[in-house]
Structure formats: structure tokens, C-alpha cells
Amino acid sequence: MNTNFIKLQWLRTGWKERFRKAPYLLAIAIVIILMILLGIRNPGYLKLASLTIKLKSWMPLLFAAFGQTFVILTGGIDLSQGSMIALVNVIIVQVIMLFGGSLPGMLFAVSVGIIVGTLAGIINGLILTRLRLQPLITTYATGIIWRGFALSVMNEPGGEVPMSFYYFFSGSFLFIPIPVWFLSFIVGIYLFLLRRGAVTQLKAIGGYTIGAFESGINVDRKRVLAYGLSGFFTALATIAIIGETISGSPLAGTGYELEAISSAAIGGASLSGGFGSPIGSLFGGIITRLVNDVIFFYGIDVKYQQLMQGLIIILALSFGALLAQSLSRSDK
Amino acid sequence: MKNLKPVLIYVKNPTVIATGIALLLLVVGEFRAPGFAKFSQIINMLTVASFLGIVAAGQNLVVLSGKGVIDLSVGKMVTLGAILGGAIANGMDSGVVLAFMVVMIVTFSVGILNGIGVTLIGIPPLIMTLSMGIVVESMSRFVTGGLAVKGATPIMSTIVTGRFLDIPGIIYIWIVFTVLMIFFQNNTRFGMSLYNMGNNDEAARLSGLNVTWLRITTYGLSSMLAGLAGFFYLGYLGSIYNISLGNKYTLASVVAVVVGGVSLSGGKGGYLGVAVGCILLQFLESFLTVQSIPPWGREVIMGVTLLVLLTAYAREKKLRQ
Numbered sequence: 170m171n172t173n174f175i176k177l178q179w180l181r182t183g184w185k186e187r188f189r190k191a192p193y194l195l196a197i198a199i200v201i202i203l204m205i206l207l208g209i210r211n212p213g214y215l216k217l218a219s220l221t222i223k224l225k226s227w228m229p230l231l232f233a234a235f236g237q238t239f240v241i242l243t244g245g246i247d248l249s250q251g252s253m254i255a256l257v258n259v260i261i262v263q264v265i266m267l268f269g270g271s272l273p274g275m276l277f278a279v280s281v282g283i284i285v286g287t288l289a290g291i292i293n294g295l296i297l298t299r300l301r302l303q304p305l306i307t308t309y310a311t312g313i314i315w316r317g318f319a320l321s322v323m324n325e326p327g328g329e330v331p332m333s334f335y336y337f338f339s340g341s342f343l344f345i346p347i348p349v350w351f352l353s354f355i356v357g358i359y360l361f362l363l364r365r366g367a368v369t370q371l372k373a374i375g376g377y378t379i380g381a382f383e384s385g386i387n388v389d390r391k392r393v394l395a396y397g398l399s400g401f402f403t404a405l406a407t408i409a410i411i412g413e414t415i416s417g418s419p420l421a422g423t424g425y426e427l428e429a430i431s432s433a434a435i436g437g438a439s440l441s442g443g444f445g446s447p448i449g450s451l452f453g454g455i456i457t458r459l460v461n462d463v464i465f466f467y468g469i470d471v472k473y474q475q476l477m478q479g480l481i482i483i484l485a486l487s488f489g490a491l492l493a494q495s496l497s498r499s500d501k
Numbered sequence: 502m503k504n505l506k507p508v509l510i511y512v513k514n515p516t517v518i519a520t521g522i523a524l525l526l527l528v529v530g531e532f533r534a535p536g537f538a539k540f541s542q543i544i545n546m547l548t549v550a551s552f553l554g555i556v557a558a559g560q561n562l563v564v565l566s567g568k569g570v571i572d573l574s575v576g577k578m579v580t581l582g583a584i585l586g587g588a589i590a591n592g593m594d595s596g597v598v599l600a601f602m603v604v605m606i607v608t609f610s611v612g613i614l615n616g617i618g619v620t621l622i623g624i625p626p627l628i629m630t631l632s633m634g635i636v637v638e639s640m641s642r643f644v645t646g647g648l649a650v651k652g653a654t655p656i657m658s659t660i661v662t663g664r665f666l667d668i669p670g671i672i673y674i675w676i677v678f679t680v681l682m683i684f685f686q687n688n689t690r691f692g693m694s695l696y697n698m699g700n701n702d703e704a705a706r707l708s709g710l711n712v713t714w715l716r717i718t719t720y721g722l723s724s725m726l727a728g729l730a731g732f733f734y735l736g737y738l739g740s741i742y743n744i745s746l747g748n749k750y751t752l753a754s755v756v757a758v759v760v761g762g763v764s765l766s767g768g769k770g771g772y773l774g775v776a777v778g779c780i781l782l783q784f785l786e787s788f789l790t791v792q793s794i795p796p797w798g799r800e801v802i803m804g805v806t807l808l809v810l811l812t813a814y815a816r817e818k819k820l821r822q
Contacts, residue, residue: 246627296808301817303766305571306759309752310807317800324797431628440625441569472642479635483618486632490623 193449196436200452203459210466224348227458228409233425234432234450235355236402239395241433244375244442245304247399249312253289254422256315257282257407259323262417265330283404290400294393319419326418338412359447371395375442432457435485515762516774523781526788534791550783551675554776555730558682559723560754561775566695566719567767574630575727575754577637578608579747582731584641584650587741592651604728612724616717641744652740661736682772699768757782760810
């Protein structure tokens, strides 16, 4: 009798419970629907080769959204991401040119870029926590500063990176395309952090800061960690951008922060913090990009393209928000 | 020491700090580049600041009404206001009233949609208004149809730039507007409710305020004010040069609001501070422009100054209390 009751309960609320554990299920469902829509219209799109090329061009946004999510989980936001991309971009390109495009030079440049990105993120976090400022406005201000530094390194688009950089990202290693390696790498980092308990702590901070503080989490240090991670993944995103553009520009990355934030929101992250998953943001980023392709392949007039894009994002968000509302109502 | 305390509180007031820095900028600017603090020059700077002032008023109301509530569609709304105004007036003075009405109604309705998305559907304000910005931008595209729109009509230009006692009309408009805003915030039921909501949403609801309706209307007002600013901006510019002419106002309005002492967690700060914040931002920008430093240095100084201003009075409470 008792077990029966429990089973019925499980049947009734199973999907809700699952959604709560994995907020990205909705995003995955939307990705599948969009893929089917694209497959109907253009079967070639779903071929492995074509998807690999697509994945390569999506990588910058995916990395940016991935990094942004760690910050969003703590209830913060990183508006300096776009400028950070510009800063890392020009530094990497300048260092590569300094070494004349040799392989060791490129490796050195890439590591310098990653260090600069991570440092920029950590500085964001330190300013926020030490001076107790609000993330939105502070990262906007630091964003202006990063852009200024980027302009000081390179005051106009230019520079040249060897084509091998481009081929590297298009190539594959052990029969698996490089972008897939990169994605596995960042997911690996996430799983590592998850196992260490860091992600749970970040969520705790976002969900209820004072509670997290009182249960002994070093709130300030964890917030700095979140911004540092954001900087690190932003640097990776920049490397992926250079793999596409093969040049430097102090204006690179404009608008990326906003796309990354909306990707995270579509991927199920709550912008007030405490709820969400970087994996979900990856799917959110894929949705953001797939929507463009759906609009393109269905031959919708260019005039309506942007309108459709905005409307689809709003619809996806409304659906997620209404679902979340019905979930919280069933809690009560 | 006892009677020093009220003085200290007064000095720590964001409006006073912002005014002080603005005056300081004028003095230093005059030393570095003679003519910087000339009357006509100040009037020019105020003219440019007035459009931001009107946009920031809407942002002020929205930010005031709660934690994390923000309107990032205002920049695109400025563009829409300018383009719609130009397209409907079609260069003829007889169409100005109609154009004005249409701009107000359209922008207000879009703002209402923002509010509905935020309150009834529950989309985070930041994302809702950003996505709405995309939609609004494409609306602007529709209106133009890819072709140039007629610019300001003579009467629009006269109202905004026509000078009376050497001061352009827009500054008189802004002064009247400021007085009305301060009255609205402090002496009307609506304005006072916003402070209540911002301090404690739940308490405001329990004490009988219709929080949902108030927030939806606030978003409507914010968009409408942005549209109004766009309409005036058209009169100032004379013609529309591109579709992104209002974009800079989105984040500038948020910065002006914060510099003016409005807390992003809601419930604190009035329009007087915001107006001073707008003026300060414009002074700062002009000041950095006349200095002989490279563009990148200007950006860095702008960012650092913002951080310093924020540290001066926009700090949050300590966790350990």
C-alpha cells in the first residue's frame, strides 16, 4: 500500500523532479526540435561533417556562455566579457607576431592570453568583493577599462596569424574533431569542480548569500573564483575566435556578453542566482545559433530575421519561466 | 563633534558628491584648456546631457521599483522614437502632433509588454528587456524600410534648439521636467509606491498596493520617456544618421542612475541626483575629450573614474554585521 503510493507519487511528479535536477532538459528538447526542423528542410545540415563545421563556429559563444554561467550562479553578472575578448584577442595576436608566427611563439601567446583573461576575471572579482560593489555596474566599468587597454595594444583591426591556427581548429585528433576535444575539456573542468563541491557552493551563494556565509563558505573567495573562471573561459572563447578570424581587433567580442547571458538564461540558469548549470548554457548557446540557421533555411525574409530571433528568444524564455512558475506553485 | 554629524551626512549625500565633482571638473578643465568652463560651452554640454536626463528618468523609476529590476531596452526605444517621429511627421509641421502622439503610444505599449513579461510571465528583467530591444530594433528597421527617413520638421528643431536668452529650448524643457519628476516621486501616490515596492516588494503587496500593475505601468513609463527623448533627439540632430543612434543611452542611463545615488537594489534615490549624474557624466566625457590624451587613455580614465565614484557611495553592506 505504502510503496504503491510512493510509486504513484513518483509517476506524477517524476518529470518535474527531473527538471529540477537538470534545468537544461528543456533546452535539450528545444535543440532537438530545432535540429528536426533543420533536418526536414535541409537533410545535409545534420551530416557529421556539416555539424562539425557548425560546432567550430559556435565555439566562441559556447565558451563565453559556459564561463558566464559560473558568475550567474553566484547571483552576479559579467558585462566585461566582450571587452575581455578584445583584450585577450589583441594580446595574443601581438605576441604571435612578435615571435614571427613560430609554433613555440604561438603556444606562448596562447598561454599569455589565458593568463591575461583569468587575471582580468580575478581582478573583476577582487574589485567587487573588496570594495563591495554591485556586479552589473562594476563589470560595465571594468569592461570600459579592458577595452581601453585593448586599444592601447592595437588601435585598429589588423595583425596576422599563421593559417596553421585556423587549420588546427578545423582538424581532428585521434579521429575526433578538435572542437569536440575542447568541449570535453571544459565539461571535464566543470565535472572536476562539481566533484570538489565548488559548484554547489557557488549556487549556495547565489541562492542565499547570508546562509552560505553562515554555513562557513568563504563567500568572497568563491565569488572571485567564479569571476576567474569566467575570465578563463572567456580567454578560451577568444582563442576560438582567433581560430575563425586569424586576425586581431580591439573591437572583437562586442555584444558577446549579452549573447552569453541570454544563452545562459535560455539554458535554464536563473539570473538571480542559485539555479542553473553551465551544461545547460552550452545548449542555450546552441539554441541561440540554431535559431539563426532555422530562419535562414526556411527562407524567411531578411527583414523579419531579427524580429523572429527576438521573438523566439522571448518565447523560449516565457516557456521556461512559466514552467518554473508552475514548479514553484506545486511546491506550495 | 556632535554638530558635525549632520554636516557629514550632508556631505556623504550622492547628489552633493556628484555636484562637487562636476564643479571640480569645470575648474580643472578651465585650467587645462581655457574656455572649457565658458557659459556657451557649459550650455552645450547641458544640451547634450538633457537627452540622457530624460532617458535616465525612466530608468530611475524602473530601478527604484525593485531589486534587479532594470530596463535595457531604452537605447533602442530612443532610436524608435526618433525614427517613428521622423517617418510620421514626414518633414511637415502639420504632422508633428500626430507623430508625437504615435511615438508616445507605441513606446508606452512596448514598455507595457516588457512589464507583462517581467511580472506576469516571470522572465528576468535584464533578459526580457534585452530581447525586447532586439524586437524594437527590428521595428525601427520596418519603419525605415531600409530607406532614409525624413528628418526633423522646422518646428521640432525650433523647440529643441531654438534659443531664448541664449539657452536652447531643450534645457527649459529639462528643467520643467526635473521639477515634475521630483514632484512625481515625492508627492504622488504612484511615485511613493515605487519606493515602497523597492524597499520591500512583499510588504508593499500586503499593504494593499497592486505591485504587478504598478510595475507594468513603470515599464510603460520608462519606455515612453525613452521614446520622448528620442523624439527630442531627432529635433536636435535634424536627421537620422543610422539605426544605432540611441544604443549608447542603454548603459549610460544605468550608469547615470547609479552615479546619481540610486541603489540598484531598489528603493533609494531620487531624480535630482540622477539629473546631476547625467550632467557629471557629460562633463567627464567632454573633459576627457579636450585633454590631449590618446583614446585608450580616455577609456581607461572613464572606467577608473566610474569605479571611484561607485566606491565613494554605491557600496553594499558587509556580510558580517
